[in-house]
Amino acid sequence: MRVAVLGATGLVGGWMLRVLEGSRLPVERVIPLGSERSAGKRVIFRGEEIEVFPVEERHFHRVDLALFSAGSGPSKRWVPVAASRGAVVVDNSSAWRMDPQVPLVVPEINPHHLGNHRGIVANPNCATIQALMTLYPLHRRYGLRYFSAATYQSVSGTGKRAVEELRAASQAFLRGEDFSPSVYPRDVAFNLLPHIGPFDRDGISEEEWKMVRESRKILDMEDLRVSVTTVRVPTFSCHGEAISASFQEPVNPREARELLEAFPGVRVVDDPDAALYPTPRDGAGLGDVLVGRIRPDTGLENGLAMWVVSDNLLKGAALNAVQIAEALFAG
Amino acid sequence: MRVAVLGATGLVGGWMLRVLEGSRLPVERVIPLGSERSAGKRVIFRGEEIEVFPVEERHFHRVDLALFSAGSGPSKRWVPVAASRGAVVVDNSSAWRMDPQVPLVVPEINPHHLGNHRGIVANPNCATIQALMTLYPLHRRYGLRYFSAATYQSVSGTGKRAVEELRAASQAFLRGEDFSPSVYPRDVAFNLLPHIGPFDRDGISEEEWKMVRESRKILDMEDLRVSVTTVRVPTFSCHGEAISASFQEPVNPREARELLEAFPGVRVVDDPDAALYPTPRDGAGLGDVLVGRIRPDTGLENGLAMWVVSDNLLKGAALNAVQIAEALFAG
Numbered sequence: 001m002r003v004a005v006l007g008a009t010g011l012v013g014g015w016m017l018r019v020l021e022g023s024r025l026p027v028e029r030v031i032p033l034g035s036e037r038s039a040g041k042r043v044i045f046r047g048e049e050i051e052v053f054p055v056e057e058r059h060f061h062r063v064d065l066a067l068f069s070a071g072s073g074p075s076k077r078w079v080p081v082a083a084s085r086g087a088v089v090v091d092n093s094s095a096w097r098m099d100p101q102v103p104l105v106v107p108e109i110n111p112h113h114l115g116n117h118r119g120i121v122a123n124p125n126c127a128t129i130q131a132l133m134t135l136y137p138l139h140r141r142y143g144l145r146y147f148s149a150a151t152y153q154s155v156s157g158t159g160k161r162a163v164e165e166l167r168a169a170s171q172a173f174l175r176g177e178d179f180s181p182s183v184y185p186r187d188v189a190f191n192l193l194p195h196i197g198p199f200d201r202d203g204i205s206e207e208e209w210k211m212v213r214e215s216r217k218i219l220d221m222e223d224l225r226v227s228v229t230t231v232r233v234p235t236f237s238c239h240g241e242a243i244s245a246s247f248q249e250p251v252n253p254r255e256a257r258e259l260l261e262a263f264p265g266v267r268v269v270d271d272p273d274a275a276l277y278p279t280p281r282d283g284a285g286l287g288d289v290l291v292g293r294i295r296p297d298t299g300l301e302n303g304l305a306m307w308v309v310s311d312n313l314l315k316g317a318a319l320n321a322v323q324i325a326e327a328l329f330a331g
Numbered sequence: 332m333r334v335a336v337l338g339a340t341g342l343v344g345g346w347m348l349r350v351l352e353g354s355r356l357p358v359e360r361v362i363p364l365g366s367e368r369s370a371g372k373r374v375i376f377r378g379e380e381i382e383v384f385p386v387e388e389r390h391f392h393r394v395d396l397a398l399f400s401a402g403s404g405p406s407k408r409w410v411p412v413a414a415s416r417g418a419v420v421v422d423n424s425s426a427w428r429m430d431p432q433v434p435l436v437v438p439e440i441n442p443h444h445l446g447n448h449r450g451i452v453a454n455p456n457c458a459t460i461q462a463l464m465t466l467y468p469l470h471r472r473y474g475l476r477y478f479s480a481a482t483y484q485s486v487s488g489t490g491k492r493a494v495e496e497l498r499a500a501s502q503a504f505l506r507g508e509d510f511s512p513s514v515y516p517r518d519v520a521f522n523l524l525p526h527i528g529p530f531d532r533d534g535i536s537e538e539e540w541k542m543v544r545e546s547r548k549i550l551d552m553e554d555l556r557v558s559v560t561t562v563r564v565p566t567f568s569c570h571g572e573a574i575s576a577s578f579q580e581p582v583n584p585r586e587a588r589e590l591l592e593a594f595p596g597v598r599v600v601d602d603p604d605a606a607l608y609p610t611p612r613d614g615a616g617l618g619d620v621l622v623g624r625i626r627p628d629t630g631l632e633n634g635l636a637m638w639v640v641s642d643n644l645l646k647g648a649a650l651n652a653v654q655i656a657e658a659l660f661a662g
Contacts, residue, residue, distance in 0.1 A: 147630075152523050152562065167505065170521075174498065187612065190565060190612065191612045192566060194573070194608050194638040203584075203624060204626050204629065209629075225631070226629060227575040227628050227630035228630075229573035229624070229638060231483065231571070231638075233565075234564075235522060235523060242525070253533070270534070272530045273530055275526060277525050280522055296535070298539070303558065305558060305560060307562075309523075
């Protein structure tokens with residue numbers, strides 16, 4: 001099969017190529033695409049250098065699968081083009097996620113939604129995926145009623161320039177030098193910015209709404225109650241999440257742990273007395289969603305609390321997108 | 332009046348001296364005390380160098396006020412000694428907080444509890460103080476039913492060695508060098524450790540229980556429902572908290588903001604479109620508790636969400652302790 005990758009020079013695009021190399025998909029050819037700025041750069045696939053082309057309709061000719069990770073603007077424009085040329089598009093941007101015609105899929109959770117796709121499948125928000133990967137196996141057993149999530153999100157989700165900014169800002173801080181951020185509105189080094197995406201009139205951020213609305217759509221629970229605060233923290237990769245959840249039935253934490261251990265794509269790391277719990281530095285580069293600090297919630301009826309870490313570029317983006325493609329083409 | 336300061340060479344002790352200098356207390360003499368290791372060091376009070384004595388009973392002779400910040404061990408041993416010599420002890424450790432005979436006080440919230448003290452008053456946990464400073468003015472109006480807090484806690488709460496460790500570990504990481512932590516069980520640089528204090532059998536940490544139990548005691552609400560996850564983050568000073576709260580009555584966010592603005596010790600910093608929200612780098616060294624991101628909660632009945640930042644060494648420790656003393660001696 002022929003696979004186009006839009007945004008191939010970005011952080012997520014790079015991981016898409018790596019994950020494709022090891023996937024079950026019978027990839028014959030990869031066509032890396034990018035902006036005018038990226039065109040002419042080279043990416044590596046299976047040890048070979050391939051030139052990046054500027055995104056144009058002709059490059060979707062005879063493409064079976066198009067993986068998009070170039071932001072909402074390019075996705076709004078090019079997803080319909082690629083789909084009309086016969087490709088199935090798995091789009092990592094937020095542009096199509098809430099379109100009722102577009103399935104929004106985590107393959108371990110709602111693969112049945114794929115049956116209705118019309119050439120476009122949306123990849124959910126990174127912070128949403130890792131929350132639901134741990135809540136869903138519990139939901140099946142206990143019936144989810146409510147959850148709150150506070151996120152601790154790394155800079156890699158913003159892109160390569162943000163990674164460089166955290167590094168440069170941290171060096172400046174440690175040397176006692178001034179630093180003027182250009183990617184983030186405030187200096188992120190040794191700091192916390194409760195600011196991911198623009199704010200609505202009520203002061204709720206776009207990232208917060210994504211977690212609320214996408215969770216409802218993926219779980220087919222339009223009335224699910226979700227509280228969210230999303231925060232950028234000075235880590236390079238992986239997002240952390242503090243989750244408190246309330247269920248219809250009483251939760252046995254030991255059984256919950258077994259349900260999480262048995263769920264594909266989740267790894268339990270939970271021996272806090274031995275200082276074993278998920279951390280971003282441990283989770284970087286791993287495909288699994290790591291969960292620990294599994295414990296009774298002190299405040300919620302039938303409650304369970306946990307701490308979840310996942311590489312936002314992998315299960316939160318590139319890996320989930322390729323898994324969607326595998327479910328479609330090699331399922 | 333004569334004031335003994337136990338732990339005078341520590342981070343909190345240093346701030347106690349600075350705050351005492353500007354306080355309404357008629358301080359005639361400060362007697363700085365410390366461990367054998369600290370004895371002989373010198374601290375500054377009102378521009379004068381004063382020698383630190385090793386803590387011994389005779390140094391509490393004719394002491395009116397003793398401010399303790401040397402950890403639970405020394406507090407368990409020396410608080411009764413100082414109190415029996417006639418001093419009023421304001422203890423910043425957790426040793427006496429849950430003793431039913433000991434008031435646990437945030438002067439803006441429950442000064443009436445001071446009436447029953449028997450020579451010992453406990454200063455609450457830093458993360459508890461800043462949560463309640465913002466929840467209490469709302470509780471008076473709407474009736475608090477439940478809150479969840481996820482904390483983003485700086486290393487300064489652990490002490491001077493932790494501050495040095497974050498600095499050294501960050502430098503090592505940026506240089507690509509290995510680092511072996513000695514203060515924290517894991518490397519805190521560019522990382523997240525959901526581990527503050529030891530864990531109970533259920534896997535709930537001591538810091539998490541402090542927030543639950545101390546909130547109930549301070550607010551006189553023994554059945555208050557509280558969900559907490561406490562996390563150490565790579566910031567030098569100030570704790571951040573993502574709070575979602577549910578009340579008995581519907582909350583008007585604009586009115587809530589006015590209630591917060593009117594409450595002494597709280598400063599509203601809340602214009603997220605202009606990237607104005609509390610951050611730890613802004614809050615360092617400030618006595619006020621900063622609150623922003625005040626918004627409807629998307630998941631809770633009669634809910635309000637907010638983001639709270641406070642210098643854990645000041646309102647979370649030294650400042651609140653001196654304010655307790657002011658309420659007792661200069662009220």
